[in-house]
Amino acid sequence: MTEQLQAAPTVITPEQAQWVSQVFSTTADAVEQVIHGKRRVVELVIACVLADGHVLLEDVPGTGKTALARALGEVIQGTSSRVQFTPDLLPGDITGVTVFDQKAGAFEFHPGPIFANVVLADEINRASPKTQSALLEVMEEGRVTVDGTSHDVGSPFLVIATQNPVEQAGTYRLPEAQLDRFMAKTSIGYPDEAAMVRILQGDRRTRAPLAPVVTTAMITQAQDLVTRVHVSPLVADYAVRIVEATRRASEVRLGASVRGALALVRLASAWATAHGRHYVTPDDVRDLALPVLAHRLVLEPEAEFDGVTAGQVLGQILLDVAAPRENGTA
Template sequence: MTATAPLTPSEVQGFASIAARLADGISTVVLGKPQVVRLALTALFAQGHVLLEDVPGVGKTTLARAIAATVHGHWRRIQFTPDLLPSDVSGVTIFNQSTQGFEFHPGPVFANIVIADEINRASPKTQSALLEVMEERTVTVDGIRHPVPRPFLVVATQNPVEMDGTYRLPEAQLDRFLVRLSVGYPDEQTEIEVLRGATIRSPEALDPVTDTATVGELIRMAQRVHIADPLYGYAVRLATATRTHPQVRVGVSPRGVIALTRAACAYALTDGRGYVLPEDLKALVEPVFAHRVLLTSDARLRGASASEVLAEAVGSVPVPLPAGRPAPTSPPAPTPAPA
C-alpha cells in the first residue's frame, strides 16, 4: 500500500481517540467482546465488510446496529428469507405513467451501513445480488450503474450452515468479506450484566460518536499507514503457506492478501501506530484468512478446522526481523564454556 504522505503524530492520536470512543460506545451494548468490536471497526476503516457467524441470540445483530448508531450514518436492514428476490435488495426500475419514463427505485442496499440479517437463509441467487455492490460500491440495474453512499459497510449475520433452512454462502461471496467473526457466548459475569440491563441497553439509545464525513477521513488516513517491504513479503508468504499446505484444497487468493494488508493498516491505527508490525498481520490471519481457505475432504473427515490449519501455516513462516532478514527457525547452539 503506497502512502501519499506519512501520518503525523497528531493524526495518529486523533484516529486512535475516535476509534476508542467508538469502541467504548459499542461495548456498552455488546458486553465482554472488546476484540470482536475492534475487528469490526477495523473492517469499517479498511473499507471492508463483516460476516458475523454464530448461533442465534448471541448479539450479532446488536453489534451491527451499534456500529450504525455510533457513526451516525444512514442504515438499512435487510431480513433475508427464502422468498427474497434480488430486486428486493438492489432496487428496480419502474415505468412512471405520469412522466412517461422509467424511474429507478433504490433498494435497501443504498445506505452507509447495510445489515444483512441471516444472509444464508436466502437463496444463492439472492445472495449474489450483493456481489457487485460489496466489491465496486455500485449497483447495475437494467444496464445503468448507480453508486451507493460512502462510506459503505455490509454487516452480514449468518447462522451455522448445519442448521435447518440455511444455504452455504458461495466462495465468491465469502471472499468479498474482509473478516469473518464469531461473537460467541458471554462469560457468566457478562451474561448476568446482560440480564440486569436487558430492558434498557439498546443500540438506538447510543449517542453518535462521529459522522460519515469523519469516517471517510479516517478511511483515507488508514490508506497512508506505513508497511515496510519485508512485511509485504511476509504477508505473501503467509498466503503461500495456505496454498501449499497438504490439508488445504484452495488457499488464500491475492485478494485475501490485499485484505490482510489493508486490515493491518487500520488495525495498527486503532492501536495508536502509524506503521504495521508483524504482530498485526499475525493477529489478523484467522479473521481474514479462515473463511477463504477450503480444506480437503480428508482433512474435514478427520475433523480439522481452518483455524488449526492456519495456525500451522503461520508457525511455518519465519517472522521478518526489523532489518528485513528472516527470523531464525531454531535457537542457535550454545557457545561452549572456556576450558
C-alpha cells in the same frame, strides 16, 4: 487537528495515526454500551470499517448481531438497515427496482435496503445463490447496477452478514466468490457471566438510540488515512509468505487469493492506526491472519473428514512461517 488532517501527506504522520486511534476508540467505547464483554469483536468490526471491508459473523441466534449493526450505525451518525434473507428473497428486494412513474412519464429508481452505511444481511445463507450474488458487485465496488444504470451506495459502507452454524436445513452454502468478498470472519459468541449480568440489568423492551460520537465524514477521512499507513517490504513479504503457505499446505485444496492478501495488509494497516501507529508490524499481520484468511481456505475432503479445520491449518502455518525481526517502522 482538523486543519492538519485536511493537508494530509502521502504517508500518514504519527499525529494523524493518533487521531484515527481516537476515532476508533471513541466508536468502540460507544458500541460497547450495547455489546458487553466483546471488545475484541467490536474492535475487529470497526477496523474493517476503517479498512473499507465487510464482516461475516457465524454465530447462533440471539448473540447480538443485529444490535451490533444497529449500534454501529447510530454512533457514526449514519444509516443502518437489516435484510432478513429467506429462500423467496429476490435480488431486487436488496438492490432496489426501477418503477415507471405515470405522472412523470419516466422510469424512477427506488433504492433498496442496501443503500445504508451499515447493512445487516441476516442469515445470508438462507437465500438462493442468485440473490446472494446481488451482493457481489456492491461489496466489491460500492455500487449496484439496475437496468443498466449504476447507483453508488455512498461511504462509509459496511455489510455485516450472519449465518447460523448449527441449523443448516434449507440453507445454501456461500460460494467461494462470495466468501472472498468478506474481509474478515468472526463470531460474537455468548457473553461471560459478568457481561450477562450487565445485559440483564440494562434490559429494556425498547432501547433508546445511542448518541452519535463521530460522523460519517470522519470515518471516510480515517479510511483515507489508513491507505497511507507505512507497510515495509519485509512486513509485506511476511504477509505474502503466509498466503503462499496456505496454497502449499497438504490439507488445503484452494488457498488464499490475492484479494485475501490485500485484505490482510489493509486490515493490518487499520489495526495499526487503531492502536496509534503509523506503520504496520509483523504482529499486526500475525494477529489478523486467522479472521482474514481462514474462511478463504477450501480444505481437502480427506482433511475435513479427519476433523481438520482451517483455523488449525493457519495456526500451524503461523508457527512455521518466520516473522521478520524488524517492527515495520518507517
